[in-house]
Amino acid sequence: xxxxxxSLARSLCWNCQxxxxxxxxxxxxxxxxxxxxxxxxxxRLGLPRHLTIDLQDLERRFHDxxxxxxxxxxxxxxxxxxxxxxxxxxxxxxxxxxxRDPILRVEYLINVEEGAVKDISxxxxxxxxxxxxxxxxxxxxFKQLRRTPSGEGARLKETxxxxxxxxxxxxxxxxxxxxxxxxxxxxxxDQRPDYADGPEEHxxxxxxxxxxxxxxxxxxxxxxxxxxxxxxxx
Amino acid sequence: xxxxxxxxxxxxxxxxxxxxxxEPKVIxxxxxxxxxxxxxxxxxxxxxxxxxxxxxxxxxxxxxIYSVKRLMGKGLTDVQEERKYxxxxxxxxxxxxxxxxxxxxxxxxxxLSALILKEVKHRAEEFLRTKVTxxxxxxxxxxxxxQRQATKDAGRIAGLDVLRIVNEPTAACLAYGLQKKKxxxxxxxxxxxxTFDISILKVKDGIFEVLATNGNTHLGGDxxxxxxxxxxxxxxxxxxxxxxxxxxxxxxxxxxxxxKAKRQLSTxxxxxxxISLKQxxxxxxxxxxxxxxxxxxxxxDLTIGPCRQAMEDAHLSLKEIDEVVLVGGAxxxxxxxxxxxxxxxxxxxxxLNPDEVVAMGAAVQADILAGGIQNMLLLDVTPLxxxxxxxxxxxxxxxPRNSTIPTNAKELFTTFVDGQRSVDIHVYQGERxxxxxxxxxxxxxxxxxxxxxxGMPRIEVNFTIDANGILHVSAxxxxxxxxxxxEVKPSYGLSDDDVxxxxxxxxxxxxxxxxxxxxxxxxxxAATILAHTERALRRAExxxxxxxxxxxxxxxxxxxxxMEENDHRLIRERIExxxxxxxxxxxxxxxxxxxxxxKDKKLSDLP
Numbered sequence: 001x002x003x004x005x006x007s008l009a010r011s012l013c014w015n016c017q018x019x020x021x022x023x024x025x026x027x028x029x030x031x032x033x034x035x036x037x038x039x040x041x042x043x044r045l046g047l048p049r050h051l052t053i054d055l056q057d058l059e060r061r062f063h064d065x066x067x068x069x070x071x072x073x074x075x076x077x078x079x080x081x082x083x084x085x086x087x088x089x090x091x092x093x094x095x096x097x098x099x100r101d102p103i104l105r106v107e108y109l110i111n112v113e114e115g116a117v118k119d120i121s122x123x124x125x126x127x128x129x130x131x132x133x134x135x136x137x138x139x140x141x142f143k144q145l146r147r148t149p150s151g152e153g154a155r156l157k158e159t160x161x162x163x164x165x166x167x168x169x170x171x172x173x174x175x176x177x178x179x180x181x182x183x184x185x186x187x188x189x190d191q192r193p194d195y196a197d198g199p200e201e202h203x204x205x206x207x208x209x210x211x212x213x214x215x216x217x218x219x220x221x222x223x224x225x226x227x228x229x230x231x232x233x234x
Numbered sequence: 235x236x237x238x239x240x241x242x243x244x245x246x247x248x249x250x251x252x253x254x255x256x257e258p259k260v261i262x263x264x265x266x267x268x269x270x271x272x273x274x275x276x277x278x279x280x281x282x283x284x285x286x287x288x289x290x291x292x293x294x295x296x297x298x299i300y301s302v303k304r305l306m307g308k309g310l311t312d313v314q315e316e317r318k319y320x321x322x323x324x325x326x327x328x329x330x331x332x333x334x335x336x337x338x339x340x341x342x343x344x345x346l347s348a349l350i351l352k353e354v355k356h357r358a359e360e361f362l363r364t365k366v367t368x369x370x371x372x373x374x375x376x377x378x379x380x381q382r383q384a385t386k387d388a389g390r391i392a393g394l395d396v397l398r399i400v401n402e403p404t405a406a407c408l409a410y411g412l413q414k415k416k417x418x419x420x421x422x423x424x425x426x427x428x429t430f431d432i433s434i435l436k437v438k439d440g441i442f443e444v445l446a447t448n449g450n451t452h453l454g455g456d457x458x459x460x461x462x463x464x465x466x467x468x469x470x471x472x473x474x475x476x477x478x479x480x481x482x483x484x485x486x487x488x489x490x491x492x493x494k495a496k497r498q499l500s501t502x503x504x505x506x507x508x509i510s511l512k513q514x515x516x517x518x519x520x521x522x523x524x525x526x527x528x529x530x531x532x533x534x535d536l537t538i539g540p541c542r543q544a545m546e547d548a549h550l551s552l553k554e555i556d557e558v559v560l561v562g563g564a565x566x567x568x569x570x571x572x573x574x575x576x577x578x579x580x581x582x583x584x585x586l587n588p589d590e591v592v593a594m595g596a597a598v599q600a601d602i603l604a605g606g607i608q609n610m611l612l613l614d615v616t617p618l619x620x621x622x623x624x625x626x627x628x629x630x631x632x633x634p635r636n637s638t639i640p641t642n643a644k645e646l647f648t649t650f651v652d653g654q655r656s657v658d659i660h661v662y663q664g665e666r667x668x669x670x671x672x673x674x675x676x677x678x679x680x681x682x683x684x685x686x687x688x689g690m691p692r693i694e695v696n697f698t699i700d701a702n703g704i705l706h707v708s709a710x711x712x713x714x715x716x717x718x719x720x721e722v723k724p725s726y727g728l729s730d731d732d733v734x735x736x737x738x739x740x741x742x743x744x745x746x747x748x749x750x751x752x753x754x755x756x757x758x759x760a761a762t763i764l765a766h767t768e769r770a771l772r773r774a775e776x777x778x779x780x781x782x783x784x785x786x787x788x789x790x791x792x793x794x795x796x797m798e799e800n801d802h803r804l805i806r807e808r809i810e811x812x813x814x815x816x817x818x819x820x821x822x823x824x825x826x827x828x829x830x831x832x833k834d835k836k837l838s839d840l841p
Contacts, residue, residue, distance in 0.1 A: 063441050070611055071640060071701050075397060075603040090642040090698055093613075097637055 011036065014080070024069055024088065032069065032084050040112050041095035049189060051106055051182035053099060062096040106178065107214065109185075110207055123215035128170070132223055135163055139230045157231060164227045171220045178213045181206060238368040238397060238604050239358045240405075240596025243347060243385065245303040245428030245454060246563070248272050249593035250354040252362065253601040258409060258594035261361045268590060270357070273300040274349050276337045279754055283353035292490070295321040295482040297337040301456060302350070304428050305332050305343040306388075307381030307726055315452065318460075321482035330726040344728060345736055347388035355392060369394045370600040372592050374429040375401035376449030376617045378663050379675050380726040382703050387728050391736045397603050399702035402426070403433035404444055404614050405595025406561040409586060411437055411610070412598050418556030419445075421544075423574050423582065424592075425537065426562040428454040432541045434548040434555075440609040446547035446636045447617050448540035455496075455564040458530045462492035462521075465529065466507065470517055484511055499523045500566040527569045534570055538577055547636050558582040563589050613638050616699050623660040623669045632697055635665065642698040646712075653685040659695065661705065674725040678707050680718055693718055756805040760797050763809055764790060767816055770823055777822045789815045 013020050018028035022039045025032055035044065042049045045061045067073075069092065074085040098104045124132055138160055145153040185206050188199075240258070242249045247269040251260045260268045267285070275287035275298035282290070290298045304316050310326040317324060323335040333340045351371075358366045371394075373385050382399050389396035403422035410416045417437050424431040431449035435442055466488050470476055478484040491509040498505040499521065509517045545552065558578045560571060565588055574582050586594070601607045616639050621631040632643035647657050657680040664672025683691050692712040699705055709718035728736070767790060771783065778786075793808040 063439075063443075066441065066613060067611055070613075072398075072602055072611060076605055086640050086698070086700060087642070089701075090640040093638040093641045094643070097641075 024065070032074070032081055032088065034084050035088050035091050041091075041098055041108060044092055044095045045099065047099075049109065049112075050186045051102075051109060052186050053105065055100065058096070058099060062092070065092055102179075102182075103214070103217075106182070106210055110211055110214075113203070113207055123212075124219045125170075125174075125216040128167075128220075131163075132167075135160070135167075135223070135227070138163075139227060143230055160227065160231060164224065164231070167220060167224060167227075171217060171224065174213055174217045174220065178210065178217070181210050181213070185210075237358075237362055237364065237366060238370060238600035239355070239366050240593055240598070240600045241351065241354055241369050241371045242402070242405075242593035242596060243303065243350060243371055243373075243388070244272055244592075245301050245426055245456065246272055247427070247589065248350050248354055249590060250358045251590075251593040251597035252358065253597050253606060258412070258597040260590045260593050261358055263357060270350070270354055271300070272302065272350050273298060274302070274336070274346055275299075276339060281349055283349050292483055292486045295486050298322075299334055299336060299346065301428055302334075302343050302346045304452075304456075305334070306347065307378065307384035308332060308343075309726055321485065330724070331728065331732075342728065342732075342736075344384050344388040344733075345391055347385070348391035348736075351388055351392035351394060355394060367393070367395055368397050368600075370398045370400055370596045370603065371396055372400050372402045372405050372596050374424075374426070374449060374451055375403050375431040375433050375447040375614075376429065376451050377401075377703070378451075378618055378673055379703070379705050380673075380724065381451070383724070384727050386702070386704070387733045387736075390733055393737070398599060399704070400596055400599050400612070401431070401433065401444075401447065401614055401617075401703075402592045403431045403447070403561060404435065404442065404612060405593075405599060406559065406586075406591045407433070407435050407437070407442060407595065408598045408610070408612060409591045409595040410559055410583075411442060412607075413594075414585060416557055416559075419550065419554055420557045420559060421541075421555050421578060422559045422561055423537070423541070423565065424449075424561040425534075425564040425570060426454050427564070428452075428456050430454060430537050430540065432537070432544045434544050434550065441611050441613065443613045443638070444615045444636075445550070446544040447615055448544040448547070449617070450536060450540060453533065453536055454562075455493075457533055458496060458564065458567075459489060459493050461529050461533065462496060462507075462526070463488050466492060466509065466517065466519070469519065470511070473517070474511070474515060476511070476515075478511075487511065495521050496526060497566075499526050500568065523568070531569065534567075534573055538573065541577055552577075552579055555580060560584040561588050561591055614701070614703070615639060616641065616703050618663040618673075619665055620675075620697065620699065620705065621662055621664075621669075621672070623662065627669050629662055629664070629667060629669045629672055633699060637699075639699050639703055640701050642696055645695050645697070647680065647691075647693045647695055647709075648689050649683065649686070649691050650688055652687050654688065654691075655683050655685060656681045657683065657693065659707075661697070661707075675705065676725055677723045679721040679723075680709055681721055682719065684713075695720075752802040753800060753805075756802040756809070757797055760793055760805050760809055763812060764793060767812065770816070770819060774819060774823050774826070777826060778819055782818065786812070786815050786819065 011020060012018070013026040013029060013031065013033060015031040016026060016029040018026055020026050020033050022036050022043070023033065040049070045058065045065070047053070066089070069085055069088050071082065071085045071089055074082050098108050138156060142153065142156045142160060145156060188202060188206060237252055240251045249260055249268055249270065251258050262268045270284040271288040273284065273287040273291065275282045275290040275294060277294070277297065287298055291300065299320065299322050305313055309330040310324060310332055313324065313332065325333045325335065327333045327342065331342055333342055334346060355366050369389060371385055371389055373382055385399060386396045403424040406424065407420055407422050420435045420437055422433045422435065429449065429451045430453040431447065433447040434445045436445055467478055470478060478488070487509050491507050495505050495507045502523070504520060504522045507519045507521055511517060555578055558574060558580050560574065560582045564570060565584065571582050598607065598610070599612060602610055602612070615636045616633065617635060619631045619635045620633040621629040622645070624630040632645060633641055647659065649657060659678040659680070660669070661675045661678065662669045662672040663675050666672050680693050693709050694712050695707060695709045697705060697707055707720050707722065709720050710716070711718045767786065771786065789808070789812040793805070793812050796804045796808045
């Protein structure tokens with residue numbers, strides 16, 4: 001993929017001054033090269049910026065690269081090479097950890113696409129806002145009631161459990177929606193087809209929709225954790 | 235070529251191993267013993283490590299120490315529980331640095347561990363007949379940054395370049411992978427003398443990838459012994475009306491007695507605890523395996539929580555575990571393998587000697603680093619989350635636990651006040667929400683910032699955890715692009731200057747140890763010669779002339795005077811002078827002895 005390679009930063013090998021293009025090793029003198037800061041995690045693992053990733057393929061790439069750049073292999077080399085291999089392996093390991101997990105992967109993609117590190121804050125899905133408020137009140141009431149065993153506590157617990165399951169199902173749906181956006185994103189990356197509102201608009205809208213889903217999911221996750229914590233038998 | 239050795243620096247025993255061709259080999263002493271007891275003792279002649287030190291546990295408990303590993307990388311407040319194990323006095327040199335009082339010396343845990351490392355290093359040098367300067371040392375997987383750093387410091391003080399700190403269960407897995415060709419998902423359950431680790435690894439085509447690790451650095455065979463000791467102390471109180479809680483000699487007797495009984499119960503159903511107390515009193519008590527098990531079961535149960543958490547972190551179900559491997563002396567207890575089997579629903583393996591397998595794995599990793607083994611690669615993880623303190627004392631995690639190492643995280647820092655010249659960063663390790671519940675690692679200070687309006691400086695700090703699991707911090711000013719200085723104050727353990735000073739001191743120690751030994755040897759020799767000469771003079775009174783006798787007497791007085799000085803060279807010189815003055819005497823004496831000897835014998839009796 002020469003086009004991809006051209007887009008990488010070009011710089012000079014620290015050892016022989018030949019031109020290098022973001023590869024792990026200099027073509028000329030085969031010395032290990034520091035990772036340029038503008039090479040993203042996808043590129044580090046030799047992948048296009050896709051959200052659907054075959055995990056077995058990812059693991060194979062990670063293992064193959066580890067066999068080449070791990071600090072163990074540079075123990076007998078110069079201090080400079082040792083330091084570079086340490087930093088490169090650190091980035092590779094972080095890249096693999098990030099891309100292996102679909103949520104970390106999409107959060108990372110949004111960050112690189114938007115060119116800045118922005119946290120995705122947890123936000124309640126508007127249609128669930130009221131229900132969740134009621135739920136939290138009920139949970140508080142349940143915690144109070146539990147101090148003295150009563151039939152009312154048991155009934156309330158059952159209601160809460162049912163609501164918990166409903167919210168859990170909703171979270172599953174959010175995750176499914178997110179996965180279908182993954183596919184849409186990948187198609188867009190491959191073809192950049194002529195969308196009525198133009199590729200740039202479409203890109204932005206896809207990122208925004210993914211961000212909204214992530215915010216809602218993060219919120220639901222916290223609520224579910226609180227519920228599980230509160231309902232756990234002491 | 236210099237060889238890199240693998241060292242298992244254990245709580246109760248230490249070992250050293252090398253690669254011998256394609257096989258790791260644990261180095262034994264002349265008696266064939268591979269284990270060096272991690273015990274250190276001191277007397278006026280110098281330091282002792284291993285068997286000799288262990289024998290002094292009962293006779294000189296106040297100048298002998300064991301289980302130093304429990305003190306590594308800790309402050310005094312961390313070891314309140316441990317203090318009951320140690321008959322010696324522990325003080326704090328400065329907050330976060332323990333000092334152990336042994337005879338006239340006060341040494342930090344890394345200096346004490348360095349004595350053990352020197353002993354095993356010496357053992358390897360004798361075996362290899364060459365100097366050893368580089369080593370791979372193992373630590374419990376659940377050791378935090380300070381404990382790893384303390385281990386590395388110990389290596390430096392012992393004159394070793396520590397090329398890698400390797401986690402014990404991972405090392406064990408490397409040995410199994412090399413020797414038993416194990417593949418798939420492997421759970422390594424490692425219950426040692428003082429620590430417990432569980433590691434889940436995926437082994438595939440020579441890559442040993444740790445998926446998750448967990449453990450408890452306050453749980454091991456020592457704790458089981460402690461339980462039995464409490465029982466025995468209680469019974470002695472009832473039976474003999476003696477309270478031995480504060481009697482350090484008796485405590486050591488009891489410790490060794492119960493430990494022996496515990497080991498016997500790994501193969502026998504019943505044994506007897508026999509402890510000789512003072513004034514000829516002997517405590518005896520039969521102990522059944524089932525009784526031991528009921529006393530310690532809750533402690534062994536404590537290992538199951540970490541196993542469960544490790545499985546969860548590895549995103550695996552029990553069905554996906556292919557092999558379970560047992561490591562550490564305490565796993566010889568049938569109850570341990572039974573509980574492990576119940577949890578993992580698989581028969582655990584222990585084909586390789588559980589005491590030696592970690593050292594063997596360290597030798598394998600040493601060979602990988604030396605470029606020997608080329609088709610094996612270890613990808614380990616950091617056991618604890620790393621984070622920084624943010625507003626309200628909340629822990630903000632930068633690197634989650636079980637991240638493959640090396641790994642890094644970048645964080646942007648700025649100022650809150652106009653003209654602020656420095657920013658403090660407080661780094662912690664642990665899993666709790668609030669920093670106060672986690673372990674403080676170090677404070678980093680970004681200094682000499684340009685005086686700018688609040689929020690304007692942009693300093694990017696790079697936190698890197700290296701392949702040893704040790705943190706390094708660097709900072710870059712994003713506005714100027716220059717590297718920014720970072721001042722590090724470790725919360726526990728030695729500063730770099732401390733370590734350098736201790737390396738120097740260890741040389742002078744070694745030198746003064748040697749001087750002391752030479753002095754004692756010279757004095758002993760002088761005493762022997764004096765005794766011989768004086769006896770000879772008495773026996774040969776009729777054989778020497780008065781003036782010869784007077785010359786010898788003068789030399790005797792000279793030698794006796796020199797023995798009061800601390801100069802072994804002077805003593806040697808005087809010994810020689812005395813020797814010369816008695817040459818004639820000796821000849822005469824020899825002749826007369828020969829004649830006397832022959833007087834009563836017939837010629838036919840002679841050979």
